[in-house]
Amino acid sequence: DIKDVGHKYHLELELEDELDKDSTVNCTAEVLYHLGNKNVAPDVQFTLEGELKSTEEADHVFYTRIRSLEKELEAENIPDSHGHVPPELQPLHLLAWAASGFLVWQNSTENTQLQLAQVKRVKQVRRSDKYLQFDFQVLLHEMVSQEIIPWEMTVLWHPRDGVQVTRESRQPGHSSG
């Protein structure tokens, strides 16, 4: 508890590679939730104890595949109702997940627990520069309120530059009927 500033948490984490469950890296982090202004994302500082595996080859394969598509990629419901993700959409699922992490970080407080529930829609937008652009509509699940929150985000990606969320907008209403 830091007087007049907020609450700081010290964390020791083990990061697990989604694509290789035996590969783990330890990590320490400090998260500071600011008092008062709930519109400010928590401060995060972290240190990795070790190195993340190189994804160069897989990145290159994905990048080349998308660049060489004749028609812009479009997909819905990832995973589908039965939890299934077709193999060719796996990288896109991972990309959405990483990008949603940014949304989660920006919108978390001490009283929320946000997770990506599903990618509702993804549409590739062709660009003249080196980046891949995907416009996503995702559904985030907030554990405490149990709400499903639709969110739109524009994601840029390039093997060397990684993920960027360049535009994001929380949608009104919720996935309810």
Add this chain to the structure above:
Amino acid sequence: DQVLHIVPATSQQVQHLQLLHSTLLLDLWKPLMPEDIMAGEELHIRVPAPLVQEVKDSLDQHMISYRVLIPDVQKLVDQSMPRERSSHKQVREGYVYTQYHPMEEIYQWMTQIQNNYSELVTQHFLGMTFENRPMYYLQISQPSNKAKKIIWMDCGIHAREWISPAFCQWFVKEILQNYKSDPKIRRFLKNLDLYVLPVLNIDGYIYSWETNRLWRKNRSPSKNGTCYGTDLNRNFNSSWGTVGVSFDCSSEVFCGSGPESEPETRAVAQFIRRKKSDIACFLTIHSYGQLILSPYGSTTKPPSNNEELIQVGEKAAAALAGKYGTSYKVGPPSLILYNNSGSSRDWAHMVGIPLSYTFELRDNGTYGFLLPANQIQPTCEETM
């Protein structure tokens, strides 16, 4: 086999369809019961391949218009089958426990189970849902002249938690298929009766199949039909409406207009109240989170038998982790999750049932509610 889509126009057409159904033993997919076939309401009926022409001719003869909804049922089934062919057990039974099933199939499964294991299983009516669907539970009971204590387990109180009903079905199958060969199960059933409600929130479950996969609540309307659904797990009479709820119908944790305002809640509560002195353990199955929750969620004041509750919970978590290493946390929601009132687990304990738990099954958020079907088996095996 084909599935036909028919909208009968007159009551004569309805009668003819009911006749076709009963004489040719056709498979009604919608509505559930032939007596619910109505003029102006759409009908989906599966016709076995050898009867397709005969049925179509008969429909033409009676000027009943139809269209083919599914031209080849087998093709669709093959497409949706998981790639790995697992144990022979499923093939023998015919029911695929490693896939998620829609409600119609679960109803049929219950009938099948009662037929196949009639010495042990009886199906009982519990009540009606808001949209007028019957709620059934299965009683697994070894005949005996001594009175036995009851273990109650319900699944699917929240529509989107599909792994939960999948677990109830798996559980029933495991008990029944291994009863003869497993002395542990026989000893278990010598002293205990199992009551399993595979889907509590039937309307919501169907809605999550047909309309909105991430629906949670039931389907009763509020505000003159402008808003739907009460969170059944906030609707029980355990500190109802005090914490972790909303009084706004559009919220996912809307607790209803009052405790037990929902027919589904009442159906369960009335039954449990009647049998409470015989019920040793109350289990309600949810997802996700990998938690074994003990009472209470509405207050941090511990229940009278807290030590016992935690001890038993820890034992369960250890056994669970022993199977595939999946770790579950144990404790009251007020400590390890979030505060909430009106839960069935809290209510069951408050009316006197000593062991009452909510299980939150896999996973931890990776797939969340959309747990892949290929995780049904390991999830269920470890939870057994």
